[in-house]
Amino acid sequence: MTLVITRFPTSELDDPIVFRVIEGVWQDAGALSHFEPAVDDRTVMAVVAPEDVRCHWFTLPDVQGRQAESIAKLRATEQSLGLVHCSAGADYDDMVATATIAPEVMQRGLDRLAVQGLNPDIVLPFALSLAIQSDGVFLAEMDSLSVVRGAQFAIPDDAVLRDLFIGDAPIETIDADTLQSMLLSASAAPLLNLREGVFAKRERAAWITPEQKFWVRRLLTALVVVTMLLALATLTKYWIATASENNTALAAAQKIDPAIQDIDQAESMLTASLNRQGKTQGSFASLSAALWRSVKASPNVSVRELRYTPDGILTVVLAAPTADNINKALVTIQQDGFRITATPRQDTTGATLVDMTVRMP
Numbered sequence: 001m002t003l004v005i006t007r008f009p010t011s012e013l014d015d016p017i018v019f020r021v022i023e024g025v026w027q028d029a030g031a032l033s034h035f036e037p038a039v040d041d042r043t044v045m046a047v048v049a050p051e052d053v054r055c056h057w058f059t060l061p062d063v064q065g066r067q068a069e070s071i072a073k074l075r076a077t078e079q080s081l082g083l084v085h086c087s088a089g090a091d092y093d094d095m096v097a098t099a100t101i102a103p104e105v106m107q108r109g110l111d112r113l114a115v116q117g118l119n120p121d122i123v124l125p126f127a128l129s130l131a132i133q134s135d136g137v138f139l140a141e142m143d144s145l146s147v148v149r150g151a152q153f154a155i156p157d158d159a160v161l162r163d164l165f166i167g168d169a170p171i172e173t174i175d176a177d178t179l180q181s182m183l184l185s186a187s188a189a190p191l192l193n194l195r196e197g198v199f200a201k202r203e204r205a206a207w208i209t210p211e212q213k214f215w216v217r218r219l220l221t222a223l224v225v226v227t228m229l230l231a232l233a234t235l236t237k238y239w240i241a242t243a244s245e246n247n248t249a250l251a252a253a254q255k256i257d258p259a260i261q262d263i264d265q266a267e268s269m270l271t272a273s274l275n276r277q278g279k280t281q282g283s284f285a286s287l288s289a290a291l292w293r294s295v296k297a298s299p300n301v302s303v304r305e306l307r308y309t310p311d312g313i314l315t316v317v318l319a320a321p322t323a324d325n326i327n328k329a330l331v332t333i334q335q336d337g338f339r340i341t342a343t344p345r346q347d348t349t350g351a352t353l354v355d356m357t358v359r360m361p
Helices: 065-078 103-115 159-165 176-188 210-256 263-276 284-296 323-335
Strands: 002-007 017-022 025-031 041-048 054-059 085-090 095-101 122-125 137-142 145-149 154-156 171-173 302-308 314-320 339-346 352-359
Touching: 002 176, 041 103, 041 176, 054 065, 065 085, 065 095, 095 103, 103 122, 122 176, 137 176, 145 159, 154 159, 210 263, 284 302, 284 314, 284 323, 284 352, 314 323, 323 339, 323 352
Parallel strands: 002 041, 041 122, 137 171
Antiparallel strands: 002 017, 017 025, 054 095, 085 095, 137 145, 145 154, 302 314, 314 352, 339 352
């Protein structure tokens, strides 16, 4: 796991140094403007200069935990001038440390880091990264940051502020190795984190895990294969049905002219015959197909006569032992959307006949 540590930038032109810590080894990754995120970058911490954040400590012996932090944040906010973003954390004994920062400064720094692909997990005042729990005064420096820290105060390293807060008290400088160790400890367990509330880090929701993606891909592949097989089976069914109908039509045509060899020849001869009679093929194919479909679906119904007139009307004489048989055929062709007229009668044998005309819808 790689830890990325940098100074929290204060403007668009601010170009702090970025450090990578890999297995405890510190590496200078160069200026922020040239930084390129790596896959192994797991945790990003930005430390805020003392000039940009105000740290204050409150003693709250009667309350603890979240309640103490809430009270401390409320008091720190009340003591601030103007609108601030505040965070708090338990320090030592009954002390609660707070950090307040102007919202525009916080947003500006986050935007500057985002330009280089950094979305910090931790934003921590530099002073609060120092583990100080004594009455001494300490000086820490890092990448143009300089803070003077006591048990209950943190100020920029300024001569005027030194005189005001410290006077003649000795100042101990924290060496580089000790400072790096403190920063590593702070990244693992920060005293507080300014990335909360409206500035909380928002990660893109992971709706699906890699393992789930694998199974989704397999299921989608299986779905595509099954769909193609079903489509192929349906086409095969239609091909077989079409071939069967063509064979039936060819057999009927060969009764009229045994010289017909295939269905294409039968269709061409039918077209030629209609043309010789001054009739166009028009809707004859659809009308006759609808008729034969209804007759085929109705047992004991046969066609005795079939005529097609130039005005597009198919005239048919249907025959069946009973009227019920013919009615089934009539209902079927009507359900297909064709307009029909039907006149029932009987022949000399007692069979039921229907003189029917079929028109296009």
